[in-house]
Amino acid sequence: MAGTLVRLAGIPVTELKGVGPRSAAALEQVEVRSLLDLLMYYPRRYLDRTKEVPLGQLRPGEEAMVLARVVSVGSRVARNRRRMVTAEVTDGQAGMRVTFFNQPWRERQLTPGTEVVLFGKLELFRGRRQMTNPVVDLVGDKTGRIIPVYPQSEKAGVQSSDVARWVAELLRRTRFDDPVPDHVRARWGLVDRRRAFHDIHAPESMRDLQEARRRLVFDELLRVQLELVQRKRELEATTVGIRHDVGGELVARFHQRLPFPLTGAQRRVITEIERDLTGPHPMHRLLQGDVGAGKTVVAVSALLVAVQGGHQGALMAPTAVLAEQHHLGIRRMLEGFTVPDTAEDGNLFASAGLDRELRVELLTNRTTAAERRRLLAELERGGIDILIGTHALIQEGVSFRALGVVVIDEQHRFGVEQRAALRAKSTAEAVPDVLVMTATPIPRTAAMTVYGDLDVSVLDELPPGRTPIVTRWARGPGAEEEVWDTVRAEVAAGRQAYVVCPLVEESDKLEVASAEETFERLAGGELRGLRLGLLHGRVGPSDKEAVMGRFRDGELDVLVATTVIEVGVDVPNATVMVILDADRFGIAQLHQLRGRVGRGEAASVCYLVGDATTAEGEQRLQAMVRTTDGFELAEVDLELRGEGTIMGERQKGRNDLRLASLRRDREWVGRAREVAFELVGDDPSLAGHPALAEELAVLLPDEDAAEFLLKS
Ligand code: ADP
Numbered sequence: 001m002a003g004t005l006v007r008l009a010g011i012p013v014t015e016l017k018g019v020g021p022r023s024a025a026a027l028e029q030v031e032v033r034s035l036l037d038l039l040m041y042y043p044r045r046y047l048d049r050t051k052e053v054p055l056g057q058l059r060p061g062e063e064a065m066v067l068a069r070v071v072s073v074g075s076r077v078a079r080n081r082r083r084m085v086t087a088e089v090t091d092g093q094a095g096m097r098v099t100f101f102n103q104p105w106r107e108r109q110l111t112p113g114t115e116v117v118l119f120g121k122l123e124l125f126r127g128r129r130q131m132t133n134p135v136v137d138l139v140g141d142k143t144g145r146i147i148p149v150y151p152q153s154e155k156a157g158v159q160s161s162d163v164a165r166w167v168a169e170l171l172r173r174t175r176f177d178d179p180v181p182d183h184v185r186a187r188w189g190l191v192d193r194r195r196a197f198h199d200i201h202a203p204e205s206m207r208d209l210q211e212a213r214r215r216l217v218f219d220e221l222l223r224v225q226l227e228l229v230q231r232k233r234e235l236e237a238t239t240v241g242i243r244h245d246v247g248g249e250l251v252a253r254f255h256q257r258l259p260f261p262l263t264g265a266q267r268r269v270i271t272e273i274e275r276d277l278t279g280p281h282p283m284h285r286l287l288q289g290d291v292g293a294g295k296t297v298v299a300v301s302a303l304l305v306a307v308q309g310g311h312q313g314a315l316m317a318p319t320a321v322l323a324e325q326h327h328l329g330i331r332r333m334l335e336g337f338t339v340p341d342t343a344e345d346g347n348l349f350a351s352a353g354l355d356r357e358l359r360v361e362l363l364t365n366r367t368t369a370a371e372r373r374r375l376l377a378e379l380e381r382g383g384i385d386i387l388i389g390t391h392a393l394i395q396e397g398v399s400f401r402a403l404g405v406v407v408i409d410e411q412h413r414f415g416v417e418q419r420a421a422l423r424a425k426s427t428a429e430a431v432p433d434v435l436v437m438t439a440t441p442i443p444r445t446a447a448m449t450v451y452g453d454l455d456v457s458v459l460d461e462l463p464p465g466r467t468p469i470v471t472r473w474a475r476g477p478g479a480e481e482e483v484w485d486t487v488r489a490e491v492a493a494g495r496q497a498y499v500v501c502p503l504v505e506e507s508d509k510l511e512v513a514s515a516e517e518t519f520e521r522l523a524g525g526e527l528r529g530l531r532l533g534l535l536h537g538r539v540g541p542s543d544k545e546a547v548m549g550r551f552r553d554g555e556l557d558v559l560v561a562t563t564v565i566e567v568g569v570d571v572p573n574a575t576v577m578v579i580l581d582a583d584r585f586g587i588a589q590l591h592q593l594r595g596r597v598g599r600g601e602a603a604s605v606c607y608l609v610g611d612a613t614t615a616e617g618e619q620r621l622q623a624m625v626r627t628t629d630g631f632e633l634a635e636v637d638l639e640l641r642g643e644g645t646i647m648g649e650r651q652k653g654r655n656d657l658r659l660a661s662l663r664r665d666r667e668w669v670g671r672a673r674e675v676a677f678e679l680v681g682d683d684p685s686l687a688g689h690p691a692l693a694e695e696l697a698v699l700l701p702d703e704d705a706a707e708f709l710l711k712s
């Protein structure tokens, strides 16, 4: 039978001996249709019989997996009217009772004589040993030392032992070609593909299983990296970028005029960006930098490279408030800068080399229709140098005369399509350079997987002179007193504070109510006599601006708010951040919130208030107390929550990561990426590795990628 995975993908499971229409229908339920599906239907667990603990030696409270035979089964209606099925099982030496609630079908499933693997916690109930609602797998009779247990087989009505038999048949009849070159396998000591598939399904030892898993993990990660690296190379090969001139004086003047020297990291990253900008391919770079690392200066430097060469720059922010803030800040930074007037309006002086003010404008959904019309006309004739805005920048009707550099702030809220749409905004031939900035650090290996088609720069140094933020966890009775004492003391010393109200994810309305309640409680109690402001999602834009303005100007001492203050608020005089019910927030959010203080010279403190309600919450809050390093926190977050959350949108539909975990296998991500660069080389279509190329097409059918390429 077939030698490549691609061929196996084309053969239905019914071709296997023993798979009739009924089995096929059951397999269909677990999405196994082709031989390839079956091959990649990996066991979810293995029962290692060499390590098996006899039932009689298990202690109550222990979680265990046991192989047992059903002796008898029966059902009755329990007192709370729930249907209860009980079975007596034995391993030949000792027995126990297994109880199921609300699973009436168990009575039919667990007929006497059936061999089952039970996974659950042993309890002692009225002096009898039992498990309640354990996970059950039917394994049939099996003599091997390591028994594979297949996922969801019981629900679909496929016996785990049947799957094992079919897989064995498939493995026996298939000869596997290995598309990964020998030297690559040798370098990492990887077993060949045939061994890997055999041992993942029917290992002789746990060691063999580990080897098999490692090889298949490598294959999965390699496919993802090949696709990303290919995408990157193809983009480079098919698009013409602008060769920006970085020798102009605008950027230099900007740096000279800053009231501080650039940090080493800023200088390094700006150099990296300038190298991209002078190159023939459009830049496609991700800038990761923790809150307060100084990304804005880097962004403006990139925009000015475009402007000094006669192009335009665009900066896109996720919210109107942030766009407005950027607009104000950047306009101030660039006050008094001039550029040659070359706008296409028949201006007689244009060619006379006259200068005009460098123009920075704002376009959001709050821009009036008349203003918008005026801006768009100016944009098209080249009278605007830098346009700052929200999603409004990528709407119909917005077109630049010569868009050179695009900066996207807070990337996590923008998808691939939006990036592509923005790049398509220029009326000129060449594709603009794109810099994506994010303040949500993600671990390096995750970045390689999620943003593997981008180059990555990291701003890993905070500007000097910041006093580190001390984080305290105010837990237990009486702990809150210290918090409010500190707030009052800091206010008395002329400082300001934030109080973040409990997060209510389920309902906006409840969250607003809770914020109002907190405000009332504090105003009439612990913070009586201080000047308090309230900010939440239902406060209208102009009131919000007014409250923010008063806080910024020092007319308010304490800002009680929901997470609306999460991003972008910059008040250096605020030195206390109090987060109520901190346990409800995720690490990234806590980190963002904490970043609102520690922006000036004075020492700042962040209080996490409340007990942890889960073990995970406990670890989260402890990590926050331990470190302020965003990258370290990102690692913890990945550890606690798994990769799903990081992959988000981008990974949807990319279901090839069955065995690989970005946590457990992090060193393999880098290795796979290295190999991918080697194999793709200057050959983006992988013509030199046709088997791999073919495999990619079948295993990673990525519409997202196709769409992306079409648009850019
Ligand atoms: P973020 O990376 O969070 O966007 P910003 O660009 O808003 O950070 O910068 C945070 C603050 O640090 C701003 O007030 C900015 O003026 C200041 N800053 C930026 N770079 C430097 C530097 N090299 N030295 C001192 N302060 C700096």
Ligand code: MG
Residues within 6 Å of the ligand: 295, 296
């Ligand atoms: Mg910023």
